[in-house]
Amino acid sequence: MDLSEEDLLSAIARVLSGAGPEVVVGVGDDAAVVAPGAGQLVLTTDAMVEGTHFSLATTSARDLGHKAIVVNVSDIAAMAASPRFALCALTLSDSVDAAWTIELLGGMREACNEYALWLVGGNLAAGPQVSVAVTVTGEVAPGRAVKRSGARPGDRIVVTGSLGGSAAGLRVAHRGGPLKEGDRPLLEAHFRPVARVGEAAVLSQNEATAMIDVSDGLSLDLSRVCVAAGVGARIRMADIPVAAGATLEEALGGGEDYELLATLPDAEAVTRASVEIKQSFGVALTDIGEIVEGAAVIVTDGASERALEPTGWDHFAAPS
Numbered sequence: 001m002d003l004s005e006e007d008l009l010s011a012i013a014r015v016l017s018g019a020g021p022e023v024v025v026g027v028g029d030d031a032a033v034v035a036p037g038a039g040q041l042v043l044t045t046d047a048m049v050e051g052t053h054f055s056l057a058t059t060s061a062r063d064l065g066h067k068a069i070v071v072n073v074s075d076i077a078a079m080a081a082s083p084r085f086a087l088c089a090l091t092l093s094d095s096v097d098a099a100w101t102i103e104l105l106g107g108m109r110e111a112c113n114e115y116a117l118w119l120v121g122g123n124l125a126a127g128p129q130v131s132v133a134v135t136v137t138g139e140v141a142p143g144r145a146v147k148r149s150g151a152r153p154g155d156r157i158v159v160t161g162s163l164g165g166s167a168a169g170l171r172v173a174h175r176g177g178p179l180k181e182g183d184r185p186l187l188e189a190h191f192r193p194v195a196r197v198g199e200a201a202v203l204s205q206n207e208a209t210a211m212i213d214v215s216d217g218l219s220l221d222l223s224r225v226c227v228a229a230g231v232g233a234r235i236r237m238a239d240i241p242v243a244a245g246a247t248l249e250e251a252l253g254g255g256e257d258y259e260l261l262a263t264l265p266d267a268e269a270v271t272r273a274s275v276e277i278k279q280s281f282g283v284a285l286t287d288i289g290e291i292v293e294g295a296a297v298i299v300t301d302g303a304s305e306r307a308l309e310p311t312g313w314d315h316f317a318a319p320s
């Protein structure tokens with residue numbers, strides 16, 4: 001590292017300067033002090049580790065900082081809560097310098113501005129690999145958090161936006177070479193994912209019975225809802241909103257799309273929510289199937305149906 005820790009901390013404090021009325025003591029003291037909100041406190045944490053979640057060769061510091069905040073905000077959104085505060089614990093290796101670190105914090109600041117939350121503190125450590133661990137707190141009106149376990153037989157299953165774009169974007173990044181037509185939105189999907197905070201609020205207002213953000217692929221995340229609720233699901237293959245340029249396999253098993261998967265009590269709720277989400281955010285809401293009794297997650301193509309394995313598309317694609 002080409003700066004002392006003290007110099008780096010003061011540079012970071014400048015990047016993160018500015019605090020809202022709820023921040024009583026922000027970056028720079030032993031701990032942050034914030035005013036409690038009126039609702040229930042929602043907490044989540046997620047770490048992005050070099051070599052496992054990203055590569056320094058393909059990921060910019062700014063995108064990494066932005067994404068480290070967004071993936072946590074997405075989990076807050078999936079509870080139908082609003083993000084409030086963030087903390088980050090950075091481990092920096094010899095492969096990065098002070099400019100890289102300030103860019104990383106700049107990306108975090110950008111995401112915090114976008115989603116109206118405050119980065120109130122953090123920690124720096126040296127280590128063999130870069131790791132960006134972020135904690136985000138949120139707030140929800142008492143009893144209004146939407147859990148995974150609320151899905152009931154007869155509920156419609158809906159998903160926001162499109163799926164598979166992030167996995168396809170990673171494939172494009174690994175391929176390298178000049179960009180082809182249609183590559184850019186896929187790279188955006190991977191490196192600049194969007195947390196569906198406003199969309200989650202609309203789904204909650206329309207009586208969403210369960211909600212999860214699609215971080216590990218539709219197959220696995222839908223199976224998590226089914227296991228939590230003790231129900232099964234039937235989805236229609238033709239209605240899965242596969243991102244342009246992505247494959248069905250990437251949509252089902254790719255992960256990191258950070259779209260919302262929710263269950264709604266009836267078709268009228270789906271119509272109301274989809275109109276509102278389209279009007280407010282320009283984002284599609286697609287009905288892909290329904291919750292059923294039992295435990296199996298079935299995918300149908302009209303003529304036949306098969307079990308959708310929670311590990312992804314490979315099992316489904318294998319000839320039986």
Ligand SMILES: [Mg+2]
Pocket residue numbers: 074075078212213215
């Ligand atoms: Mg999640």
